[in-house]
Amino acid sequence: MAEQHDMTGRPPPRRRRAPLSSVFETGRGARLYPYLLVLPAFVLVLGVVLYPVVAGVVSAFQDLTLRTLNRGTVSFIGWRNFERLFADPVFWTALRNTGVWVVANVVAQMSLGLMLALMLNARVRGLGLLRAGILLPWVVPSVVAVLTWRWMYDPSVGIVNELLVRAGVLREYFPFLGTIDTSLWAVTVESIWKGTPFVMLLLLAALQMIPRSVLESAAIDGARGWRMLVYIVLPQIRLAFAIAFILTLILTVNNFNAIWLMTAGGPLNSSEILFTLAYRYGFERMNLGMASAVATLLFVFLVVMTTVYLYLIRLREEG
Numbered sequence: 001m002a003e004q005h006d007m008t009g010r011p012p013p014r015r016r017r018a019p020l021s022s023v024f025e026t027g028r029g030a031r032l033y034p035y036l037l038v039l040p041a042f043v044l045v046l047g048v049v050l051y052p053v054v055a056g057v058v059s060a061f062q063d064l065t066l067r068t069l070n071r072g073t074v075s076f077i078g079w080r081n082f083e084r085l086f087a088d089p090v091f092w093t094a095l096r097n098t099g100v101w102v103v104a105n106v107v108a109q110m111s112l113g114l115m116l117a118l119m120l121n122a123r124v125r126g127l128g129l130l131r132a133g134i135l136l137p138w139v140v141p142s143v144v145a146v147l148t149w150r151w152m153y154d155p156s157v158g159i160v161n162e163l164l165v166r167a168g169v170l171r172e173y174f175p176f177l178g179t180i181d182t183s184l185w186a187v188t189v190e191s192i193w194k195g196t197p198f199v200m201l202l203l204l205a206a207l208q209m210i211p212r213s214v215l216e217s218a219a220i221d222g223a224r225g226w227r228m229l230v231y232i233v234l235p236q237i238r239l240a241f242a243i244a245f246i247l248t249l250i251l252t253v254n255n256f257n258a259i260w261l262m263t264a265g266g267p268l269n270s271s272e273i274l275f276t277l278a279y280r281y282g283f284e285r286m287n288l289g290m291a292s293a294v295a296t297l298l299f300v301f302l303v304v305m306t307t308v309y310l311y312l313i314r315l316r317e318e319g
Contacts, residue, residue, distance in 0.1 A: 053299065059292035066286035081293040091294075093269050094277040097184055098253070101273050104185075105252040108192045110245060113199025118229075120200070121207040138197035146261045149190040153177050153262075180270040183263050187271055191258050195251060199244045206240030207233070242313045246306050253298060274298055 063077045085091050120131050137145065152160050155175040164170040176186040210233065218232045234241070256275050259265060265272035265280070272280075274294055282291030 056292050057296050057299070059289055060296040062289050062292075064287075064289035064292070066288075069288075077289075081289045085290060085293050090269055090272065090277065091274075094265075094272040094274050097269075097271060098273040098275075100184065101188060101191075101259075102249065102252050104188050105191050105195065105255075106245065106248050108188075109195045109199050109248050109252075110241075112192070112196045113244065114203055114241075116196070116200040117203035117207055118233075120204055134200060135197045137194050138201070140194075142194070142257045143261065145194050146190065146258050149193075150177065150262050153186055177263050178267055180267055183267060184271040187259050187262050190262070191252065191255055194258070195248060198251075199248055202240055202244045202247075203237060206237035210236045238313060242309065245309060249305060250302055253302060 060081055061076060061078060063073075063075050063080075068074045116134055120127055120134070140148075152158050153176045155161060155173045155178065158173070160176070161170065161173040165173065174182075176182045214236065215228075215232065218228060223232055254275060256279065259271055259273060259276055260279070263271045265276045275298065278291045278294035278298070281287050281294060
């Protein structure tokens with residue numbers, strides 16, 4: 001087709017297409033643009049987080065074992081996995097141990113973390129080196145820390161026994177990890193040592209965000225010591241405290257390496273927790289349905305505890 005010309009004999013200028021970026025500047029494109037930005041992350045969360053959770057919960061209600069998988073006869077059995085779980089005496093032992101394990105870790109880590117954060121927040125010379133030393137346990141890889149403490153508890157050459165014998169606390173070397181009454185507490189000490197610096201770091205960052213004017217005004221009004229801490233400092237860092245509490249709770253419940261590498265749940269299930277019990281069901285007994293039932297209970301527990309704690313924090317803020 002012949003190209004049309006204007007009266008001057010020149011061809012009309014060609015229309016240029018608008019750049020793609022201008023499509024998202026106005027109208028419907030501008031409304032869709034934020035959703036397109038988060039779409040890759042949303043798909044990743046669906047595939048990595050949401051799908052495994054849903055699949056795990058569904059597996060808790062199925063007869064999912066190595067035998068049924070090989071035969072292709074996986075079937076829905078309702079609450080039967082939970083009935084078998086509640087009939088297992090090891091489950092109740094693991095449940096009790098989990099309660100002791102979680103409460104001891106959370107209380108100790110939150111208390112020690114707050115004390116260390118208050119100490120490091122003071123403007124005193126020479127705290128930089130101390131701060132680096134306190135953070136060292138958190139930086140050390142989990143497996144390295146666990147194996148180090150396992151060697152320290154060794155009943156033959158462990159430094160813990162050596163120090164206690166020299167101090168006169170013990171008469172002879174004692175197998176802390178091999179005794180029913182001390183195995184869980186021995187692992188708890190390692191977990192507290194490893195997790196406290198993380199809590200301290202969160203609370204220290206919150207303490208350093210408190211305006212100096214607030215503290216100076218409270219000091220002028222006569223706030224000192226415990227009154228300053230309870231009525232001024234803690235309300236100022238309550239959000240960071242809540243985050244530290246929730247993260248510590250989740251990390252403690254999911255702390256599999258410490259117990260499995262130090263005691264493997266023994267001796268005689270004295271340090272068995274629900275997480276190690278789920279591993280035992282899934283990879284020793286090859287009963288994935290029972291393992292999923294334990295994991296589902298842990299998931300429900302974490303969701304309930306987190307929801308209740310955040311609700312209480314919200315009520316306190318509104319009050």
